[in-house]
Amino acid sequence: MNANPSGWRPSTPEAVTLDGEGAPTSTGNRALMLEEGLIFEIGSLNNCGVDLPTPSAETSTRLGGMSRSTPPALPGLSEPEMVRHYTRLSRQNYAIDLGLFPLGSCTMKHNPRLNEKVARMAGFADLHPLQPMNSIQGALGVIDELAHWLVTLTGMHSVAMSPKAGAHGELCGVLCIRAALEARGDPREVMLVPSSAHGTNPATAAFAGYKVEAIPAGDDGRIDFAALKARLGPDVAGLMITNPNTCGLFERDMIAICEAVHAAGGYVYCDGANFNAIVGRVRPGDLGIDAMHINLHKTFSTPHGGGGPGSGPVVLSEALAPYAPLPYVTKAADGSFELVEEGDEGAGESFGRMAAFHGQMGMFTRALAYILSHGADGLAQVSGDAVLNANYVLRALEDVMEAPFAHAGPCMHEALFSDEGFAKGFSTLDVAKALIDEGFHPMTVYFPLVVHGAMLIEPTECESKAALDEFIGALRGIVERARAGDEALHLAPLYAPRARLDETAAARKPKLVWSD
Amino acid sequence: MRYLPLTPADRGDMLSAIGASSIEALFADVPSAALLDGPIESLPGHASEMAVERHMARLAGQNTAAGEAPFFLGAGAYRHHVPASVDHLIQRGEFLTAYTPYQPEIAQGTLQMLFEFQTQVARLYGCDIANASMYDGSTAAWEAVAMARRITKRGKALLSPGLHPHYAGNIKTMAKFTGDQIVYDAPSLSADAGEDALIAQIDGETSCVMVQYPDILGRLPDLAKIAEAAHAQGALLVAVVTEPVALGAIRSPGELGADIVVGEGQSIGVGLQFGGPYLGLFACRSEHVRHMPGRLCGETVDASGKRGFVLTLSTREQHIRREKATSNICTNSGLCALAFSIHMTLLGGTGLAALAAENHRLACLAADKLAELPGVSVLNDSFFNEFCLVLPTDARALVRDLALDGVLAGVSLGRLYPGEEGLANGLLVAVTETTSEDDIDALVTAIREKLA
């Protein structure tokens, strides 16, 4: 016989035990976990992954003496090298596609791939924003149709579609308020913002020229209505309020709050970051608000993309609608669409343009596909399941974690806990980093500011009961260790691509670009 | 509903665990007057993937896509070929469905990409540093005006007439509310990029001079001359680049003396997308870093000494500084930055130069052929891939008519500057590597026929 010339002898593997990280490898890689250099280290200035005609040396140029003598110092890679580089980088990221991503107030829901497909249809993706109206009727139709459903879902008068992100939408809403006040000859100086608000609220109000005053939260995690009423007066332009708020609670007094602000001559801006909790069940217009931005990348599932692009249309009350930014889409009697731009009829009272072109079309197509996919029944189920999931997490953990505001009643779509009860020296950060080792993205930490060591958990409607049970089990175990003072928690994460990073060193001597 | 994993049985079990009678009971805090007692009116029920796709395809079909016609539009948005690998990679779920890298240990992919992106932008612009991107070029331009005010403590910004009118419009809107003084006039139809007239307006109150390069009419202003004059008055030069491919052929604004360089990155990797989402680029001198808006990614080490990346200098930002932040901006344009970075990595410096050369070659060809039309002239002495034609007729009406004949001829100045009589006959024509010589001939023929 010819006895096994390959030399490969199948056998049962022996049990392996290794201390700590185990033996180092010569590459620094660990099987599927591959280290990757920077393009400046692996690429070269002459390499190129695109086939282009070689420039002819004789061609005369009309560059007016501005020609450059050498190409920019940018490294290039061939296509296979490039694909490998970015594929390796991608594997160092956590993502919704990998697991539960319970980042409070961020609404990390599933991003349907149908939306990606429709956004890439040539009739949307390959359109220039300044094509003549007769060649873009379908695109204007998308904007008009999405606008219609946003207005319908919020019970408002109209919507400004051009803001490019949530904070940009906030700015749009506050500028509408300012324009309306100035138009009635009553410019006011102060914008009221609850202390639990997201940082963009005061930053936006200050940017729009307002003096920002904080209104404290009451003991129940809701705005202190008495303090608000006491502060209202002829110098108050309005109130920026988040509802459901950043503590995960519905502002029960919302209708009365709006009435009080209106009675004092001000307007109410609602931060719509948490609209997912109520979509399809509550129309913010019925509460009496004047403006609210809608994060299409939260409630309507457009991808977060590692930090944008977002999209932040702003729904407006009848009082603020005339001041909406340019451009906007109108429908003629014959059913055709027009864009109203600078100098066009009807642009008169608008406060002006707040970005080039017409907004985040690539997000509009995705959001419209999402709304149509869910329909009226599906959207009500979205908010219902989102709230159910959050309450399930809240009740499953409240015996080991302090829930400062939700003892008595339900929360909305996110559950808020504090670090009370942790052993001395153990923090919310330790819990967050330990969750990474368990295979979860941490919750939002240290926000809102009104709760010490805040942990804000928003599971969204896209998690199954099994996924929630696994998460609850992991978090419970970690919190028990934090309460008991298990020192090993400070070492987490142990199994991520990187251990805890030195943010102090990064900030003291910032290195923001690569250099040899 | 296909996106919702809970089963009716799960919901029942979970409600029992919570001790609630129904999902509706969890909405007890909502005033009953505001709680709907049925589904949203007029919105149909849920729809299948196939039905939604069909609806969207019908709307898409009502547009003339750029690829279906001889196409010559630019004016701040350019049609370039995006390699197939770019769109494939940005759809990897680990990039597409990740969030802002607040937990750096599990976001090194996004963070390293941003660090590479910042370096690419800084080098492209000839600046020391760049941020992790802004919403788009027009909003980045406003942020530069605000930043120049913070640095110089002066409140008057001088905008060149060659600045994109939408950028100027956005800046004027913002300035109304912040109290900045903005000096801006529409351009006139002249081959002269207007450096001397601009320099004459700079004074000791000027915070910055903002100059687009190439400008809205495609002209190439002498940035070095303007930089020198601005610096002599203690003002900053802010350069705006709406066509980054140009920087493969012309000298970088930083090298010519610009203190801040901002612009639109859409040309590289992002695509037209009917105007958004786009990609704001923002770079400056390192001494101004603490006045910079937007996210910044920086290099550091982890607890075991390995190189890693984090978001840094975040005390400038709204979530910490609240009403004292440098900007209210909360996001960047992450996925578009990724597309830009991937495409730029494929090109490299030599590829970008070759791409730019091809754009310029075709633009020169188009300009020569169009200039031969009777009554038509090319305004520019200098240009990169876009120039201004002066027609013997109203350009906006001509563009509309040509679109009906299946030719997307360019951007009329009437569209960009409504009501400016002196500009009504101007037509901006952009030519890129996606333009074929047949397309150019089709445009020449179509205009000739309309003018006959």
Next chain:
Amino acid sequence: MTRYFTEDHEWIEVEGSNATVGITDHAQEQLGDIVFVEVPAAGTAVAKGKEAAVVESVKAASDVYSPITGEVTEGNAALEEDPALVNTAAETDGWFFKATIADTSELEGLMDAEAYAAFCADLD
């Protein structure tokens, strides 16, 4: 020389009509690693209780209030290069600025070291 403390955790050392101002050791401990300090330039007018300097850790930016009204004679340039001095020597080399005192009566009501220690103990 006399040293006083404020409820906002600044210290002020007074010699005649000249003062040196910094933040307390307790304050630097609460802030964590300091990464950046912005001190006022000589000639800057400061007012009692108003913002005079900024101190930043990775996750927080705090205003430092002047305990007195006066004019800055020197900002501590060493902090620009080495903000960690505030962590290692908050009440000595990590001082923020020196200033003239316009009205010494403003010092009335500030705490001495013992009172400040008791004040901090109450906060914990």
